[in-house]
Amino acid sequence: AQKITQTQPGMFVQEKEAVTLDCTYDTSDQSYGLFWYKQPSSGEMIFLIYQGSYDEQNATEGRYSLNFQKARKSANLVISASQLGDSAMYFCAMREGGDQFYFGTGTSLTVIP
Amino acid sequence: DAGVIQSPRHEVTEMGQEVTLRCKPISGHNSLFWYRQTMMRGLELLIYFNNNVPIDDSGMPEDRFSAKMPNASFSTLKIQPSEPRDSAVYFCASSSNTGRRSPLHFGNGTRLTVT
Numbered sequence: 001a002q003k004i005t006q007t008q009p010g011m012f013v014q015e016k017e018a019v020t021l022d023c024t025y026d027t028s029d030q031s032y033g034l035f036w037y038k039q040p041s042s043g044e045m046i047f048l049i050y051q052g053s054y055d056e057q058n059a060t061e062g063r064y065s066l067n068f069q070k071a072r073k074s075a076n077l078v079i080s081a082s083q084l085g086d087s088a089m090y091f092c093a094m095r096e097g098g099d100q101f102y103f104g105t106g107t108s109l110t111v112i113p
Numbered sequence: 114d115a116g117v118i119q120s121p122r123h124e125v126t127e128m129g130q131e132v133t134l135r136c137k138p139i140s141g142h143n144s145l146f147w148y149r150q151t152m153m154r155g156l157e158l159l160i161y162f163n164n165n166v167p168i169d170d171s172g173m174p175e176d177r178f179s180a181k182m183p184n185a186s187f188s189t190l191k192i193q194p195s196e197p198r199d200s201a202v203y204f205c206a207s208s209s210n211t212g213r214r215s216p217l218h219f220g221n222g223t224r225l226t227v228t
Contacts, residue, residue: 099208101208
């Protein structure tokens, strides 16, 4: 089974609107971390936000927030007030008990002016 | 903090040649990862090290690929002989293994083209 599933290959959003990028994960560990990364067309991988499995509050970092639903094993990324610079690939990732990180296949987000 | 440093940024080589990619992790990070990214296969983990010791190399495609980490501040990924299907962006990333909270920090990648 896939550890991380991102079901949206591509998404479009109007500038200044909010958008949700979906991520579901599969683990039997009680302790794990969830991460989102942004990869713009220039190619670098940029860490955006982290959510711990024991964190009771949803993580927020500026315009990024993580909608964490533990029972459903989902960790969706919400981008508020989209900007043209948000157009990029977005990857969801999980870290379990060891050092290993598992990545999803990514979602390509296009912000329309 | 200089971040993860990879070299070269771009490499163009002919089939059959040896290619060596280099990586300097963030100081203090004790886990180092090599990934390959292509349009067809996405982001693939090739190998990762913990405290300079290879932990999982099951993602290394074949014997043509080898990776070393002689010390905490340097790692290499070597392809010998290279083939056109090795063309990809190769990322090095490092992390502290002080807990699941620690993110991966990526280098800017090496874009390899094998003709």
